[in-house]
Amino acid sequence: MQRTDPYKGLYEFMAVAETLNFRQAAKRLGVSAPAVGKAIKLLERRLDIDLFHRTTRQVKLTDAGAILLARLSSATVEIHSAFESLSELRAQPSGNLRVCVHSIGLDDFTKPALVIFRQKYPDISLDVVVRDGAVDLLKGGFDLGIRIGELLVDLDMKAVKLFGPVSWCVVASPRYLEAFGVPTSPYELSDHRAIRFRPTSDADPYNWEFRNGAERLTISPPAPVVTNDQSLMLFLAEHDQGLAYTTQSRAREQLAAGVLVEVLCDFMPPDDSIFVHFHKSARRHQKVACFIDTLKDFGRQPKQGAQ
Structure with a gap:
């Protein structure tokens, strides 16, 4: 009687689970998408449980698939560790x-x-x-x-x-501050325009963190502009579009040139x-x-x- 390889289909499962796309998984493995789909079907049949929800538009993990992915991720780290420990016998x-x-x-x-x-x-x-x-x-x-x-x-x-x-800072152009005034407290930000940073397209914009003595403040100022690009955020601030919350290292050149000015310095949180x-x-x-x-x-x- 021929023995079934207990690990058959797991490479294909990991690739699909991590990409949630059969074509991308196939490209990663260097095989065809139908071959990946067949391997997943055989694995599900062998386990007698569905690992993915499939529609014409998207692929999602089932509860069983999510559990299997979590367990296999940890196991994969240990397997890679075992293999790489062999290669690390080399001096370089x-x-x-x-x-x-x-x-x-x-x-x-x-x-x-x-x-x-x-x-x-x-x-x-x-x-x-x-x-x-x-x-x-x-x-x-x-x-x-x-x-x-x-x-x-x-x-x-x-x-x-x-x-x-x-070190964190809030910056704006001198012309913006001349037009809208210099905020003297984080609570005054509701009367200002903010240029806020969003890390990804499906994430909320970052809140602005402040410290007033022992009190921690989290402010969500009104933002006519939101972006996931720090350089664009500072460019817009230079061109009088509002206040930006960033790091001093990011804004160092603009601050030194005087095209941006720090405000609310006494309310900034501790350094990270x-x-x-x-x-x-x-x-x-x-x-x-x-x-x-x-x-x-x-x-x-x-x-x-x-x-």
Whole structure:
């Protein structure tokens, strides 16, 4: 009697579950979409349960599919760890490193550190994705994430401080302030125009955080303009379109040139820091450890004008 491979169809399942698209899954695996669909059908038949809801417009995980994906994601990390521990017997670190970086983390910190890392470890190739908003590192296939703050929602994830401080500010052009007045309190923002940042098209715009003594304030100012591009946000602020909430490192050149002016300085929240996030088992990988150590060493160096 021929034995059934218990892992048959799992690669196809993971690819479809992560992309929610049979064509994209097929492209990732290097096979045809019908072949992926057939593998999923055989897997569902073998398990005697549906793993996906399929319509002509979309693919969604069933409850059973979501449970299987969660269990397999953790198992996949351990399998990759086992294989990579073999390759790491080589003296020179190598392999591909996938990194997801928050756009703010690129300003004064990650960009120059990446150059140093590539010079030091030329056999490690980098796949760097700049993405704001919440990111599931495991589901996205990332080895590391670089973001503001150390908030963790998964007990299996770790965070290590890399850089800081990251100082926040509210800026506007002198002409805007001349026309609308200078706000003296966050509560006055309801009488102003804001240019607000939205990390993704389906996310809400970020609220503006302030501190009034021991009191934390969260303000959602009226915004005639919302964007997911920090550069555009500052460009519009320079051209008198409203107030923008950003970091001092982002606005440094405009502030130095006088085209933007800081307001509400006495109400800004405490400084943040940039952290690297990774699965607890990933630190065992030589390439991950080298990357973290390189960024930590760079973070200890004094940065001229960094905020």
